[in-house]
Amino acid sequence: MTTTPPASAVVGVIWAQTTSGVIGAEGTMPWHVPEDLAYFKQVTHGCPMIMGRRTWESLPEAYRPLPGRTNIVVTSNTERAVELGAQGALTAESLEEAVATAAAHTQSSSAVWIMGGGSIYAEALEKNLARVASITQLDLQVEGDTYAPELDPEQWQLISSAPEQGWQQSESGIGYRFETYARR
Numbered sequence: 001m002t003t004t005p006p007a008s009a010v011v012g013v014i015w016a017q018t019t020s021g022v023i024g025a026e027g028t029m030p031w032h033v034p035e036d037l038a039y040f041k042q043v044t045h046g047c048p049m050i051m052g053r054r055t056w057e058s059l060p061e062a063y064r065p066l067p068g069r070t071n072i073v074v075t076s077n078t079e080r081a082v083e084l085g086a087q088g089a090l091t092a093e094s095l096e097e098a099v100a101t102a103a104a105h106t107q108s109s110s111a112v113w114i115m116g117g118g119s120i121y122a123e124a125l126e127k128n129l130a131r132v133a134s135i136t137q138l139d140l141q142v143e144g145d146t147y148a149p150e151l152d153p154e155q156w157q158l159i160s161s162a163p164e165q166g167w168q169q170s171e172s173g174i175g176y177r178f179e180t181y182a183r184r
């Protein structure tokens with residue numbers, strides 16, 4: 001099924017993945033790359049953020065809701081939705097409802113970012129909800145239980161990479177590269 005997001009909102013997905021596509025393990029990200037956290041903050045600041053309930057729970061309490069951004073949490077659990085509301089999140093019962101809510105909170109120049117986790121990314125790509133993908137590639141091999149969906153090269157075009165080739169070196173010792181893709 002294809003769903004068209006509201007014309008006013010540019011919707012993107014944003015994630016960090018290892019070379020084998022791992023994005024999470026046991027409810028968290030099994031790495032610490034402060035440069036990527038800084039980049040995430042820079043890219044998403046001021047933008048509505050959409051996340052699944054488990055990704056919300058993966059955020060440190062001190063950082064949720066993510067400051068300076070409207071936080072929208074997707075959950076099917078109405079009792080949990082009330083708790084999330086009390087914690088400062090907006091809630092939605094579906095990803096489409098979350099995108100509509102986000103669009104209503106978007107200034108014309110800002111994007112809406114879908115920030116995970118695995119189930120939400122997969123649904124967003126399957127339903128063609130995103131036009132941009134901001135992917136941090138990590139030069140890392142690590143076990144995980146949650147994976148990024150593949151960006152089909154027939155549908156997604158790499159439009160920038162920093163650096164163009166190779167890796168920047170994190171203070172943590174992990175190589176990383178910021179890639180941006182646009183839907184063809």
Ligand SMILES: NC(=O)c1ccc[n+]([C@@H]2O[C@H](COP(=O)([O-])OP(=O)(O)OC[C@H]3O[C@@H](n4cnc5c(N)ncnc54)[C@H](OP(=O)(O)O)[C@@H]3O)[C@@H](O)[C@H]2O)c1
Nearest residue numbers: 015016023024027028052053054055075076116117118119
């Ligand atoms: N590397 C990265 O950039 C990155 C980014 C984000 C997250 N992560 C990692 O990803 C993992 C979490 O991902 P996940 O796939 O397990 O969980 P998730 O996608 O964050 O959340 C799943 C939950 O969201 C709700 N949900 C999802 N789709 C829904 C729909 N269509 N309608 C209603 N509710 C829906 C459900 O909540 P209810 O059960 O309450 O109904 C579901 O249990 C963690 O390890 C996290 O650290 C990594």
